[in-house]
Amino acid sequence: MKRIGVYVCHCGTNIAPHVDVKEVADFAAQLPGVVMARDYDYMCSDPGQDLIKEDIKELGLTRVVVASCSPLMHEVTFRRACQGAGLNPFFFQMANIREQVSWVTEESEKATERAKHAVIAAIYRVANHEPLSVREVPVKPTALVVGGGIAGIEAALRVAESGKKVYLVEREPSIGGYMAQLFKTFPTLDCAA
Numbered sequence: 001m002k003r004i005g006v007y008v009c010h011c012g013t014n015i016a017p018h019v020d021v022k023e024v025a026d027f028a029a030q031l032p033g034v035v036m037a038r039d040y041d042y043m044c045s046d047p048g049q050d051l052i053k054e055d056i057k058e059l060g061l062t063r064v065v066v067a068s069c070s071p072l073m074h075e076v077t078f079r080r081a082c083q084g085a086g087l088n089p090f091f092f093q094m095a096n097i098r099e100q101v102s103w104v105t106e107e108s109e110k111a112t113e114r115a116k117h118a119v120i121a122a123i124y125r126v127a128n129h130e131p132l133s134v135r136e137v138p139v140k141p142t143a144l145v146v147g148g149g150i151a152g153i154e155a156a157l158r159v160a161e162s163g164k165k166v167y168l169v170e171r172e173p174s175i176g177g178y179m180a181q182l183f184k185t186f187p188t189l190d191c192a193a
């Protein structure tokens with residue numbers, strides 16, 4: 001039986017004024033496998049991370065969900081917190097209720113409902129996580145972009161700008177795709193090619 005802990009972050013005025021974080025936490029507490037759900041001001045702070053660590057040890061949590069910002073911001077932070085308490089860091093799942101909910105939903109009721117859905121998804125997902133371990137493998141920092149249309153050209157340039165070698169392949173004799181077949185583009189009337 002999984003023992004899931006859920007944490008809903010206020011993020012100061014970023015989430016709490018739009019999403020009823022207490023309601024989301026109370027809702028999460030009723031879901032299968034959830035042994036504890038709470039809301040907290042700043043989950044990424046040291047005291048926020050300590051909460052997770054203490055609960056893992058004291059309540060025997062085997063899975064952790066944090067509903068807060070984008071995983072890009074703090075997924076690694078929370079994985080480390082789990083690991084620090086002896087839990088496999090991949091028994092963690094983040095639900096993004098800031099960038100994908102509070103920042104883009106004006107009505108508080110709708111934002112709260114959306115946040116609940118994000119939390120349900122994270123809970124069901126984390127319950128099925130398998131323990132993983134990190135291993136290092138040699139990687140060639142080289143990319144292959146298939147298709148030399150405007151999207152492929154743009155992708156190839158972006159990767160190249162980050163310092164990687166890029167191979168751009170195109171089945172036609174020239175690159176540019178449909179864009180290169182146009183005469184002018186609206187509204188600037190630039191030459192498409």
Ligand code: SF4
Binds near residue numbers: 011042069074
């Ligand atoms: S975890 Fe993310 S959402 Fe929460 S306080 Fe930190 S930055 Fe804000």
